[in-house]
Amino acid sequence: MLVDAPYIPASVIEIEAQKAFETGKPGPAFGRQLATIALRGGALAVFIGVLVVFSVTAPFFLTVGNIGNVLGQSAIAGVLAIGLTIVIIAGGSNVVTGGIDLSLAANMGLSAAVYASLVQAGHGDGLAILGALGTGLAIGAVNAAAVTLAGIVPLLATLAVMNVVAGLELVLTQNTVVPASTDFLAALSAGGPFGIPVLAYILLGFTLVVAAIVQYTPLGLRLYAVGAFPDAARAAGLPVKSFVAGSFLASGLCGGLAGVLSVSYLSGSTTGAGDMLLPVVVTALLGTVFSRRLVPTITGTLLSALFVGFLINGFQLLNISSTLVSGVQGLLILLVVSATTLLGRKENA
Amino acid sequence: MTDDTFSGVNRRNLLKLTAVAGVVAGTGLLSARTAAAEEGLSLKGKRIGISTAGTDHFFDLQAYNAQVEEVKRLGGEPIAVDAGRNDGKLVSQLQTLIAQKPDAIVQLLGTLSVIDPWLKKAREADIPVFTIDVGSVNSINNSTSDNWGIGKDLALQLVSDIGGEGNIVVFNGFYGVTPCAIRYDQLVNVTKYFPKVQIVQPELRDVIPNTVQDAFTQITAILAKYPEKGSIKAIWSAWDIPQLGATQALTAAGRTEIRTYGVDGSPEVLQLVADPNSPAAADVAQQPAELGRVAIRNVARYLAGETLPRETYVPALLANKQNVGEVSKKLGIG
Numbered sequence: 001m002l003v004d005a006p007y008i009p010a011s012v013i014e015i016e017a018q019k020a021f022e023t024g025k026p027g028p029a030f031g032r033q034l035a036t037i038a039l040r041g042g043a044l045a046v047f048i049g050v051l052v053v054f055s056v057t058a059p060f061f062l063t064v065g066n067i068g069n070v071l072g073q074s075a076i077a078g079v080l081a082i083g084l085t086i087v088i089i090a091g092g093s094n095v096v097t098g099g100i101d102l103s104l105a106a107n108m109g110l111s112a113a114v115y116a117s118l119v120q121a122g123h124g125d126g127l128a129i130l131g132a133l134g135t136g137l138a139i140g141a142v143n144a145a146a147v148t149l150a151g152i153v154p155l156l157a158t159l160a161v162m163n164v165v166a167g168l169e170l171v172l173t174q175n176t177v178v179p180a181s182t183d184f185l186a187a188l189s190a191g192g193p194f195g196i197p198v199l200a201y202i203l204l205g206f207t208l209v210v211a212a213i214v215q216y217t218p219l220g221l222r223l224y225a226v227g228a229f230p231d232a233a234r235a236a237g238l239p240v241k242s243f244v245a246g247s248f249l250a251s252g253l254c255g256g257l258a259g260v261l262s263v264s265y266l267s268g269s270t271t272g273a274g275d276m277l278l279p280v281v282v283t284a285l286l287g288t289v290f291s292r293r294l295v296p297t298i299t300g301t302l303l304s305a306l307f308v309g310f311l312i313n314g315f316q317l318l319n320i321s322s323t324l325v326s327g328v329q330g331l332l333i334l335l336v337v338s339a340t341t342l343l344g345r346k347e348n349a
Numbered sequence: 350m351t352d353d354t355f356s357g358v359n360r361r362n363l364l365k366l367t368a369v370a371g372v373v374a375g376t377g378l379l380s381a382r383t384a385a386a387e388e389g390l391s392l393k394g395k396r397i398g399i400s401t402a403g404t405d406h407f408f409d410l411q412a413y414n415a416q417v418e419e420v421k422r423l424g425g426e427p428i429a430v431d432a433g434r435n436d437g438k439l440v441s442q443l444q445t446l447i448a449q450k451p452d453a454i455v456q457l458l459g460t461l462s463v464i465d466p467w468l469k470k471a472r473e474a475d476i477p478v479f480t481i482d483v484g485s486v487n488s489i490n491n492s493t494s495d496n497w498g499i500g501k502d503l504a505l506q507l508v509s510d511i512g513g514e515g516n517i518v519v520f521n522g523f524y525g526v527t528p529c530a531i532r533y534d535q536l537v538n539v540t541k542y543f544p545k546v547q548i549v550q551p552e553l554r555d556v557i558p559n560t561v562q563d564a565f566t567q568i569t570a571i572l573a574k575y576p577e578k579g580s581i582k583a584i585w586s587a588w589d590i591p592q593l594g595a596t597q598a599l600t601a602a603g604r605t606e607i608r609t610y611g612v613d614g615s616p617e618v619l620q621l622v623a624d625p626n627s628p629a630a631a632d633v634a635q636q637p638a639e640l641g642r643v644a645i646r647n648v649a650r651y652l653a654g655e656t657l658p659r660e661t662y663v664p665a666l667l668a669n670k671q672n673v674g675e676v677s678k679k680l681g682i683g
Binding site (some may be wrong): 072262 | 350428431434435436437440441442444445446448450462463466503522523524525554556557624671
């Protein structure tokens with residue numbers, strides 16, 4: 001991954017530099033500078049470009065209602081991706097050995113099922129919210145224990161937990177839709193001030209709070225240190241394992257919150273929560289290209305979630321055949337990621 | 350075509366010159382007029398939102414494509430969105446569709462509790478809502494097969510095939526989907542009067558996706574639990590994709606004495622029904638493409654100011670070992 005740059009041994013960089021010198025390419029420094037500028041602005045430019053194109057070509061795109069809709073539609077995936085981002089920050093962003101939480105989507109499914117089942121059993125929203133958030137937190141605790149106490153690689157630990165959680169959801173719901181409607185849920189899925197859905201405000205507010213904690217407090221700085229330079233962090237006396245465990249608890253809580261949002265959005269708990277996993281992983285990984293130093297950030301993840309959301313929305317507004325949407329979407333993501341990866345490699349070299 | 354019928358009726362009228370013929374001609378004229386009005390239907394300049402729960406089954410693919418074609422044929426612009434059997438996507442698409450303010454929205458399938466709040470929002474935004482196979486109070490007209498008839502026909506065929514007694518295994522995973530619920534209730538209604546017919550408990554849950562593999566696995570397990578021949582007489586499912594998996598499991602286990610029953614008329618299942626050695630006994634075929642066309646024509650009628658009935662029924666055809674050839678021909682399948 002891009003942010004692994006600090007791990008690249010100095011010798012490798014020297015060899016690369018040597019090669020460049022020997023082949024006699026003119027001004028690698030100049031190229032690097034250009035690439036850096038392109039890289040820093042590139043992803044954002046693509047995002048803005050897509051928005052401009054849709055604004056000009058797609059009817060209804062540039063309306064408060066539509067933008068609010070996209071924000072609201074991105075809320076569930078956004079909250080999950082932000083949870084995943086916290087884990088990636090604390091665990092390091094090596095896809096194989098670094099921080100990852102594959103149980104997030106299943107977590108959302110089970111938390112939603114718990115919420116809907118409690119409402120069906122005649123309990124109030126208060127208890128149902130506690131139930132959903134508690135379920136999420138408990139799943140986070142299991143992940144934390146598996147990774148920090150048992151020492152299992154997060155990829156495998158959370159994969160196993162994902163299966164257990166998905167199984168529990170099947171047991172609880174018998175793979176059926178559990179409808180739930182309460183005044184609280186109706187208020188969550190309704191429109192808020194300025195015709196913008198309440199879910200949109202929740203996504204923005206949630207991002208703001210988490211971003212403030214992760215990006216502007218000593219706690220957040222330590223979180224980054226633990227993920228990027230675990231040895232240095234340990235040497236400096238930071239409790240690395242506690243931070244990693246904490247990140248899983250936070251992401252578990254995000255799963256619980258997403259479960260609550262999903263119950264309101266879908267008027268109950270439905271099957272197929274697992275389908276969310278890959279889009280959420282893509283969103284969190286794509287998020288790094290929206291940060292200046294190509295590291296996972298909360299705001300970068302929000303932008304990434306909105307980017308995907310706007311793409312889907314714009315395609316529908318342009319009436320591009322639904323059979324083409326996922327293909328074009330995948331192609332665009334591939335383009336953005338490969339462009340920034342290539343540029344990132346140049347910058348690191 | 351219409352003119353031919355028209356003149357044909359008149360000619361007959363002239364030839365016979367009887368009061369009875371007069372009545373016949375009268376009705377003939379009437380139907381000819383409706384047909385003419387039908388040809389006069391137009392969606393010119395209209396944008397019609399078409400939303401489907403998915404297109405991964407024969408039924409919904411046929412209905413979806415037929416809707417898109419029919420809107421185009423009538424001169425309108427379809428805005429067609431396919432949720433790929435993902436409820437979150439379905440809701441997002443409906444939400445965006447409402448923001449696009451089309452002249453009408455037609456919803457094909459979907460779990461009622463999930464989509465109904467959004468159909469209500471569409472109605473509140475003054476967008477007429479139509480449905481196919483969704484019994485929603487927020488829809489102006491629901492085009493559907495007569496699911497009571499389907500459920501009854503299938504149940505009666507099953508009960509008569511097994512001689513009015515024996516254990517039947519039932520897939521009941523989608524009671525939340527209205528047509529499935531009606532078909533299931535009809536099975537229960539019929540078996541109530543055949544006390545020797547027992548539904549094996551617990552009932553099985555069919556799933557989406559991996560419906561076929563899952564049904565195969567579940568039936569294989571059931572067969573292991575009931576190893577004696579005759580301990581299970583039939584397997585019933587509210588649609589025919591679980592039936593496909595169940596039939597394959599029976600063939601694989603050599604338990605072809607057990608018969609399978611389902612609904613939808615998927616070509617692969619009709620083929621099995623046509624195979625004299627296959628346990629697939631009956632499949633009630635709906636006419637999905639016709640359902641799609643009827644729904645769109647209803648939209649055109651409504652926008653032209655006509656009043657529509659609450660539901661429009663498109664006939665379904667029960668295919669069993671005896672008549673499967675005719676039914677397939679009628680559906681235009683090999």
